[in-house]
Amino acid sequence: MGIAVRIVAKPAGQCGFVVHPRRWVAERTLGWLMPHRRLARDYERDPVMSEALIRWAVIGQMARRITRGRPAQRPGRRPLEYLR
Numbered sequence: 001m002g003i004a005v006r007i008v009a010k011p012a013g014q015c016g017f018v019v020h021p022r023r024w025v026a027e028r029t030l031g032w033l034m035p036h037r038r039l040a041r042d043y044e045r046d047p048v049m050s051e052a053l054i055r056w057a058v059i060g061q062m063a064r065r066i067t068r069g070r071p072a073q074r075p076g077r078r079p080l081e082y083l084r
Helices: 023-033 049-069
Strands: none
Touching: 023 049
């Protein structure tokens, strides 16, 4: 497939939390995929089926973004009365 994978290792002598380069890309992508019910747990026995479900989830995500017609907007902060 022409994909190069580079494993980001923990630096020698690291103490405490340190942001690793490009790790956020993987975390963000997994965050986008987790709302899909079948991907929340590993139900599939065949890795090919798991890969197919991930592809369907990504296709659905991309289709939703393309057809939205405008950038995504986060809702504003909720008023304090709403939390009670």
